[in-house]
Amino acid sequence: MRQSILIAFFLIFASSGLFFPVNLKAQALGSDIEVTISPENPGPNQSVYASVVSYSTNINTANITWKINGKTSLKGIGEKTFQFVTGDLNKLTTLEIDVITNEGDKIVKIISFKPVAVDLTWQTTGLTPPFFKGRTLFSHENKITFIAVPHMIGTNGREVSPNNLVYKWKLNGSVMDSDSGYGKSTYNMTGSIISRPLQVEVEVTSANTAGVGYAETVVNPIDPTVVLYRKSPLYGIEFQKALIGTVSMNDSKEASIIGMPYFFGVSSPYSPQLSYKWSINGISIDNDTTQTTRVFRQIEGTNGTSNISLSIENSYKILQVSRSEFDLTFGQKTAQ
CATH class of the missing domain: 2.60.40.10 (Immunoglobulins)
Incomplete structure (x- = not known):
């Protein structure tokens, strides 16, 4: 035989x-x-x-x-x-x-x-306000880094250093040859102008052991966000309460409103890449697009409601545009 x-x-x-x-x-x-x-x-x-x-x-x-x-x-x-x-x-x-x-x-x-556990996580650039407790989300055209943390046991009974392993990275099914190889436990990329979900896979192997580790994740790019807050002369920005729906000025004669961009691909809200376009009742206030804060004053003897809106655009990344608005009532006492 x-x-x-x-x-x-x-x-x-x-x-x-x-x-x-x-x-x-x-x-x-x-x-x-x-x-x-x-x-x-x-x-x-x-x-x-x-x-x-x-x-x-x-x-x-x-x-x-x-x-x-x-x-x-x-x-x-x-x-x-x-x-x-x-x-x-x-x-x-x-x-x-x-x-x-x-x-x-x-x-x-x-x-x-020989199953090997691999933790696959990611982090991204993007603007968030000070003391922001949440995770910075991946927005269109921003940079993102994927990090593989394998847990492979060597012949000596100890966990093998991630730097001594071989990584094969895939993006949407295609092998990223230049980003794969010995010790390459991270994969860096920038979101495309053609925005779509990112399916990232990593295979981890070692020349000295029979183990093979694998992990995958899917990251969906999101639109950046604009949140409007009231700015108090005593307490500063009131991050605890976003301005949405209808907001009353109560007995105040003026309201200082600040627009805070979230997840835009800049390092500061004052970046020259960002354009702030404020409007009242759909009419632009002026041509100044650098103002993050606007002060709205009540005209004596008047009352009513005005729609306040702010649109922020990133001139370097065309997909990064966001808008927020609320109705501001004045000349009457309305519980907030």
């Missing part, structure tokens, strides 16, 4: 310092099989589906044996599919598939799994 065993090893060129993965197959008269694993990079204690297919022999009549860590789990004629569960984090699981064809050829496939 002829036997074909898939062997994977590294061919090392000492003179150049390079190493290349090489797969050798000892073909049994063309009888070979392909193995499909889903998911390709399973995590710890995760169900895995495996299947075999052949284009050179009738796999439906072959005697197929599935083994996990050397122990037979399933055996029979035409047993083309198999389900198993991976081990704990950083624990090796070996899947062996023995196929005996009608022609008497034996083919052996061995696949190893």
